[in-house]
Amino acid sequence: MKLNLQQKLKSYGDTYWNFEKIKRDGVHKIANYPAMMVAPMQHKLIEDVINMEGNISNIFDPFHGSGTTLVEGNRFGLDLIGIDINPLANLITKVKLQGVNKDTIYNSNEELLLRINKYREKMMDLHYFEKIGKWFRKDVIHDLSIIRRSIIDEKDKRNREYYWTCMSDLVRKYSNTRSSTFKLHIKEENKIKIMENNIIEDFICAVENNVNSFDTPKSNSKLLIQGDALDAMDKMEANSIDFICTSPPYGDNGTTVTYGQFSILSLLWIDHKDLSISSDELIKNFSAIDSSSLGGKINPVISKSDDIPSEVLVNLLKTISIEKQKKIKNFFHDYFIVIQKMIRVLKPGHMMVLTLGNRRVDNTEIKLDEITKEFCIKNGLEIEAEIDRSISRKRIPKMVSRIENIGPVQSMNSETVLIFRKGESV
Structure with missing residues (x-):
């Protein structure tokens, strides 16, 4: 009997997807970046989906970071589309994909x-x-x-x-x-x-x-966009993507993973002629990238519980201080929009893989996995498979914040991989 995707992914064993003993090698080790994806995990996910579906020619990562997913998609000869607001992430990914000029x-x-x-x-x-x-x-x-x-x-x-x-x-x-x-x-x-x-x-x-870490160049198309995913996806054709595979932000950068602060010193040393920068405002100050990222802008936040399209989120907000609720609402305002836009560009009947982590605010776990599942199902997606994995080796600080009367708060130590299929009528 042919296994479905959930059965296939579970067949490898309970700890298989942790990839605990894996070290970065080859092209993936040429530059450091926060919260990097595990390359063998991405490779295996892409491989299994391709083999099961048989109708995938392109892959899209709207938050490509250091390019792990796109590099692995490249190894299968897929056409690549990636977006990231961080110019350093864009440069690192570009270099990984294009390599060096072997002749010179x-x-x-x-x-x-x-x-x-x-x-x-x-x-x-x-x-x-x-x-x-x-x-x-x-x-x-x-x-x-x-x-x-x-x-x-x-x-x-x-x-x-x-x-x-x-x-x-x-x-x-x-x-x-x-x-x-x-x-x-x-x-x-x-x-x-x-x-x-x-x-x-x-x-x-x-x-x-x-210099010898790069893969042999392939003739597939490679489109990298430095910019805000919210804006960039508006320019993409509806129902044009065969496969979305990404790890979206788990919260606003300023209070979760400060990709911009990590990158800004390097960006200030690199000649800007060699950077793809949509706006010089991104490197105007040390927090500009993070404040321009998902949930970082000053938006008219969702004010009423009735306006929040997630019962899970509504209940979680009740345990969090009013001041911090504003940041969470601001993030999810953008997050729900970006998920809708991802659904719009995905072809009907095709899959979207999201790797998610649940951060803590006021020591309350923000259940991004449950919130995402609830929202995606409401918007015409069906859950195809789900994986829970440990991330003990992922490059995230062990302590991310300190709360008065509680002390240091541990960063997340697990992730959930949710795999959705878009309905034919969406």
Whole structure:
């Protein structure tokens, strides 16, 4: 008897989808990014859906992040469509998919090293942006400026974008920010002073070690959009997507995962000519990306319980302070709209895979999985399969906030994968 999708996914065993012993390798390790998806998990999900459906030629991720889902979709030769508001995420994903110019990269690497050595011997203008001295030691500013100038002088655009990606990790590593959080918090002064500066050596090592990580280029189409998913999906044709596979934000960035704060220092070092930025406002200040993301804008929030299309959410809000209710309502105002737009672009009869986590507010679990399931079913989707998995290895700080009289609140340690099918009449 042929298994349905739920039976197929469960047949691997209760702990299979945890992927606890998996380490990032290949193209997925060329740059760090918060809350990265597990590549083998995404690969297996995509593989099983493709094999079962047999009618999938494109895959869409409206919150592509560091590109894990799109890279795995690329390995099956699918046409790719991705959206992310974060220019650093867009750059990392672009580099992972396009790779380097194999005809010129080794020559480019040699010339890059020569330029670095030249600028080390010769005084040069240092890069500057507002508050740079707060976030970087003087010697680090000097060495990052050498690397930056050496990258700008690279003529091959693909190779240059690759170099920026290699540099992005080192900007964060050698900054004065704490590594225990994605937010921008200054390290203790003694830790800043004793930090050993090997940034140029680390950069050269990254460039040389990562160059062979890329997959063989494929001829499938690849469309990456840097922008707000709410706006970008309006320009997409209805019923045009064969398969949606994504992990949407679990809450507004400012209080959940601050992707923008994690990225902004790197973005301020990268030449903006090599970034896809829909608006310079995104890098105008250190919180602009997060405040422009889902739920971050100042919207007319849902004011009445009758206006909230989820009984689960209405009941949860009763246990949360009025002030924090506003942020939650603001997030779900955007979240429900973006889910509706995803449903609009998905072809009837086709599947949408959502990987979701339940964060805590005032130590109340915001049951995003139940809220999403309730909303999607009301909007014409049927639940096809569901997986619960541990995320003990996912790159999220162990403690995300502190509540008065309660203390530190643990971050989420599990996720739910919901797989929906759009009805033929929707």
